[in-house]
Structure formats: C-alpha cells, structure tokens
Amino acid sequence: MSYAAAKFPSNADKSVLSVFKLIKGPIYSHCYNADRSLLAITSDNKCLVFQLSGTKQPRMFATLENHDKVVTAVDMSIHGRIVTCSQDRNAYVWEPLSDGTYKPTLVLLRINRAATCVKWAPNGYKFAVGSSARIIAVCYYEHDNNWWVSKHIKKPIKSTVNCLEWHSNGVLLACGGTDGFVRVFSGFVKGLDSKDIMANSPWGTKFPFGSLIREYYHGDYIHAVEWRSNLEKLAFVTHNGTLGIVDHQDHLQEVNSPDGLPFRALVWINDHEILCAGYSCHPVLFAESSQQWKFAKNLDKAARSSSPATTGQPGATGDAEEEENPTFGISALRKFKELDLKGKVSTEQQESAHDNAIVQLLPFAESNGQVVQVSSCGLDGKVVLYNV
Amino acid sequence: MTDWRRIDIDAFDPESRLKTEDLLPPYTTQVTLAELQPKITQLRNLSTSGDISAAVQLAMQDPPYSADGATKAAYFQAVLDTLSQVRQADIANIVKQLSLDQEAVLVKYLYKGMSVPEGQRQGGILLAWFEKLTQASGIAPITHYLSDRRTV
Numbered sequence: 001m002s003y004a005a006a007k008f009p010s011n012a013d014k015s016v017l018s019v020f021k022l023i024k025g026p027i028y029s030h031c032y033n034a035d036r037s038l039l040a041i042t043s044d045n046k047c048l049v050f051q052l053s054g055t056k057q058p059r060m061f062a063t064l065e066n067h068d069k070v071v072t073a074v075d076m077s078i079h080g081r082i083v084t085c086s087q088d089r090n091a092y093v094w095e096p097l098s099d100g101t102y103k104p105t106l107v108l109l110r111i112n113r114a115a116t117c118v119k120w121a122p123n124g125y126k127f128a129v130g131s132s133a134r135i136i137a138v139c140y141y142e143h144d145n146n147w148w149v150s151k152h153i154k155k156p157i158k159s160t161v162n163c164l165e166w167h168s169n170g171v172l173l174a175c176g177g178t179d180g181f182v183r184v185f186s187g188f189v190k191g192l193d194s195k196d197i198m199a200n201s202p203w204g205t206k207f208p209f210g211s212l213i214r215e216y217y218h219g220d221y222i223h224a225v226e227w228r229s230n231l232e233k234l235a236f237v238t239h240n241g242t243l244g245i246v247d248h249q250d251h252l253q254e255v256n257s258p259d260g261l262p263f264r265a266l267v268w269i270n271d272h273e274i275l276c277a278g279y280s281c282h283p284v285l286f287a288e289s290s291q292q293w294k295f296a297k298n299l300d301k302a303a304r305s306s307s308p309a310t311t312g313q314p315g316a317t318g319d320a321e322e323e324e325n326p327t328f329g330i331s332a333l334r335k336f337k338e339l340d341l342k343g344k345v346s347t348e349q350q351e352s353a354h355d356n357a358i359v360q361l362l363p364f365a366e367s368n369g370q371v372v373q374v375s376s377c378g379l380d381g382k383v384v385l386y387n388v
Numbered sequence: 389m390t391d392w393r394r395i396d397i398d399a400f401d402p403e404s405r406l407k408t409e410d411l412l413p414p415y416t417t418q419v420t421l422a423e424l425q426p427k428i429t430q431l432r433n434l435s436t437s438g439d440i441s442a443a444v445q446l447a448m449q450d451p452p453y454s455a456d457g458a459t460k461a462a463y464f465q466a467v468l469d470t471l472s473q474v475r476q477a478d479i480a481n482i483v484k485q486l487s488l489d490q491e492a493v494l495v496k497y498l499y500k501g502m503s504v505p506e507g508q509r510q511g512g513i514l515l516a517w518f519e520k521l522t523q524a525s526g527i528a529p530i531t532h533y534l535s536d537r538r539t540v
C-alpha cells in the first residue's frame with residue numbers, strides 16, 4: 001500500500017515527500033489536527049481517522065460512520081473536534097473521548113439538499129456548512145439547550161455553495177459557488193464573537209449576522225477560496241483554470257492555468273506565493289512580483305514523452321502534422337498506435353504522484369510564516385505530501 | 389427510496405424556485421442591433437477588402453454577450469462570413485496574432501457555428517480554424533468555453 005516517493009519517475013524535482021494510498025474510492029476532503037498526528041479523510045459514507053507518524057504509512061485509528069449518504073467534507077477544530085457533513089443533509093460533530101473513540105452529536109442543518117463543504121471557525125466554537133440548497137448554515141453550540149443551533153445565510157446565494165473559508169478574525173466568511181460569485185458574508189454570532197475584533201477592519205463598520213459584505217462576479221464555477229488574513233486578501237480558483245486574487249478595495253487580479261485545465265484547490269504559501277492544483281493532477285505555483293501575479297513553476301510534473309525505448313521508434317509515430325502539435329491529443333493517439341502495432345496494453349508511465357484530480361490542498365508544515373510542506377487529497381484515494 | 393434523487397423537493401417550497409434568468413451574468417446594459425450595426429458593417433468592409441486578420445481581431449473584441457437572440461444571430465452571421473473567407477494557409481498566422489481573450493471568443497463562435505445549419509455548411513473551414521487554434525493554445529480556450537456563462 002505504501003509507496004516510496006522515489007519510485008515516481010516524475011519526482012525529479014524532489015517535490016513529493018510521501019504518497020499515501022489510503023482507499024480505493026475518491027477522497028473529497030481531508031484534514032489534520034493541530035500537531036499533525038491525526039489525519040481524517042472522507043470515504044464514501046464514512047469518515048476515516050488515521051494516526052500519522054512521519055512519512056510512514058498512516059495507521060487506521062477510528063471509523064466514524066453515522067451518515068447514510070456520501071460524506072462530502074470533514075474538518076477538525078483546534079480542540080480536536082471533528083465535523084463531517086454529507087449528502088444526507090446532516091452534519092455530525094465528533095467529540096474525541098479519552099478511550100480513543102468519538103462521540104457523535106447530530107447537527108440539524110435544516111436544508112433540503114446535500115451539504116457540500118464544512119469549515120470550523122478559527123476559535124473552534126462554531127462552524128459553517130455550505131449546501132446545494134443555496135444556503136450556508138452557521139452552527140454553534142448552545143449550552144442552555146445542549147444543542148447545536150444552525151442559523152442560515154440565504155440571500156443572495158443563487159446556486160450550490162462549493163467552498164467556504166473563515167477569515168482569521170472568525171467573523172468574515174468567504175464562499176464561492178456554481179453561480180460564479182465569490183461572496184464575503186458576516187458570520188458574527190452574538191454572545192460568541194466580540195465586536196472588538198472587527199474594530200478598524202477595512203471591510204466595513206457593521207457586521208450583523210448574514211449581511212453581505214462584498215461580492216465579486218467571475219462567472220465560472222468557484223471551486224475554492226482562501227483568505228490571506230494579514231493582507232486582507234482573498235484568493236479563489238475557478239473551473240476555467242483561473243486563479244483570482246481580490247482585496248477589500250475590489251482590486252482584482254487574475255492569472256490563468258498554464259495547461260488550461262480547471263483548478264480545484266489552492267493554498268497560500270506566503271504573502272506572495274500561491275499553490276494551486278486540480279485536474280492536471282500536480283500542483284502549480286504562482287508568484288507575485290512587482291504587484292503582478294504570474295505562473296512560477298510546476299511541482300511534480302513529468303516531462304511528457306518519456307524515453308524513446310518505451311514509446312517506440314521516433315519515425316514510427318505520426319507525420320509532420322503531429323510533430324507540430326505535441327501537446328494536444330498526441331499521447332492518446334500514440335497509446336492506441338502502440339496498442340495496435342505491438343499489442344502492448346499500456347505505455348503510460350505514472351506521470352505524477354496523483355493520478356486523478358487533486359481536490360484539496362492544506363498547509364502541512366510551516367516555518368517562519370512560510371508554508372514548507374503542503375498536503376493534498378485526490379479522487380484517486382491518495383493523500384500526498386509535497387515539499388514547496 | 390431508491391430514486392430519491394428524482395424527488396422534486398422544490399415542489400414543496402414554491403419560493404425556492406430557481407429560474408434560468410437567475411444564473412445569467414449580471415449585465416448592466418443590453419446591446420441592441422442598431423448599436424451593433426456599425427461594427428458589423430466595419431467587419432464586412434474589412435473582410436471584403438481582404439484584411440481578414442484585422443477583421444477577425446475586431447470580431448473577437450467585445451462580442452455582444454448581452455444582446456438578444458436576433459442580434460447575436462446577425463453578428464454571428466457576419467463573423468461566420470469573415471471566418472469562411474480566409475484561405476486555409478493563412479489561418480495559423482491569424483490565430484497567432486490573437487490574444488488569449490480573443491481566442492476564447494473565437495472558440496465560442498466555432499462551436500456556435502458547428503451547432504447551427506449555416507455553420508455546418510462551412511464545417512470544413514470551422515474545423516480548420518479549430519485545429520489551428522488548439523495547436524497554438526492547447527485546450528485552454530476550450531476549458532474557458534465550457535465553463536463560461538457568457539454565450540455568443
């Protein structure tokens with residue numbers, strides 16, 4: 001099950017630290033606890049918790065199974081509480097017990113379609129759930145009733161909410177969805193958040209719960225949003241392979257994916273670098289220099305056509321027409337020609353650590369305010385750690 | 389409950405109906421045919437004078453996304469006439485001079501052409517454009533086309 005990173009031919013740039021093949025199905029979401037000793041992933045209608053030590057294959061620790069439909073997202077609070085949400089329209093909060101098990105508490109979200117994403121606020125006392133019902137449910141615990149309360153943000157969301165992210169102040173909540181809008185709402189909960197934290201905020205003066213603070217129209221599906229709280233900037237990636245960066249003054253900068261494939265995830269490396277990933281199955285680094293965001297480099301990307309020994313004689317494949325077009329359609333054509341001529345089943349070498357789309361990126365290790373290791377999960381059932 | 393995905397849950401909540409118009413891009417103004425007519429004329433002049441490259445660049449600049457069906461059709465016809473007047477050998481050079489945004493618009497008109505009878509009669513030339521475009525820019529313009537809500 002465990003692969004040494006060195007086995008991957010693409011790992012020439014030494015960017016892949018370790019590859020964990022955890023399940024057969026897709027992993028839609030993963031998360032870590034504060035000291036990176038626990039890893040939780042979604043797996044069909046369950047959530048699996050693993051113990052992590054260094055680059056060794058993670059050890060199964062607990063299985064959280066109460067949902068009866070696909071679990072779409074999982075997140076862990078700074079206190080170690082896990083929250084899962086699912087297509088069964090519910091969320092569960094899992095309280096870790098001293099014997100290593102988890103005690104589930106059902107959170108009634110009061111939505112009529114699937115829950116799609118979930119994020120704890122930085123203080124760990126409330127979380128937000130996005131849904132296909134065009135609703136964001138902000139949930140917090142009420143001691144008096146011993147119950148998780150869910151408050152709705154509805155307007156003006158017009159379609160499925162794909163992604164959510166809390167600002168480090170725990171009040172501003174950014175979301176993006178299939179209606180093509182990136183929106184910033186206030187998730188201020190009376191009695192839980194203090195007004196002082198929003199004093200001198202460049203985003204406004206009043207933040208009543210559910211109010212729309214900003215909205216930015218992009219038009220394509222928004223797949224991920226991430227705050228850079230100290231800069232008061234917001235980055236997002238979209239289905240047409242665009243990375244966008246906006247700030248509170250509505251300055252928008254956009255930069256395109258180098259290979260044109262859609263992005264699904266992003267993570268800020270430092271104030272001037274962002275790592276994105278998606279359907280190209282390897283991360284892409286963008287950097288800002290003199291106020292301009294530009295493509296910087298690919299991580300873990302193999303050179304396309306490998307050695308001639310494995311791909312047949314050069315003259316045997318294609319005419320001049322194909323030579324002038326090495327990036328489009330040629331690899332599929334070559335694959336079938338190989339199949340036809342030599343009866344080879346596949347000439348495909350594994351090209352990168354992930355062999356299906358990457359759907360989430362998380363910072364894994366930081367030093368001096370700079371993310372040095374990034375963790376990803378993908379539809380291939382793998383969790384991969386990258387050096388940046 | 390095997391077919392629970394097919395249940396129309398909106399039937400019980402009349403307020404939550406989502407209309408197609410709700411997801412249209414928030415255009416501030418609508419371009420009318422009269423406003424667009426000078427551009428169409430200019431386009432036709434350029435292509436009859438043989439300056440296809442300039443004509444294509446003009447056509448791919450600010451297409452009438454917000455216009456109604458009839459206006460879009462009129463503009464599309466002018467674009468199609470321009471595209472089909474080019475010699476096959478010139479296509480690659482013209483494509484090279486386009487910016488990324490212009491390429492994305494060109495792909496929209498190519499797909500639009502392939503989807504209507506007027507364009508299908510010119511299928512060969514549209515495919516030639518498509519081939520040169522993907523050779524120059526890979527799949528990026530196609531990804532943009534697929535996910536873009538602004539239609540031509």
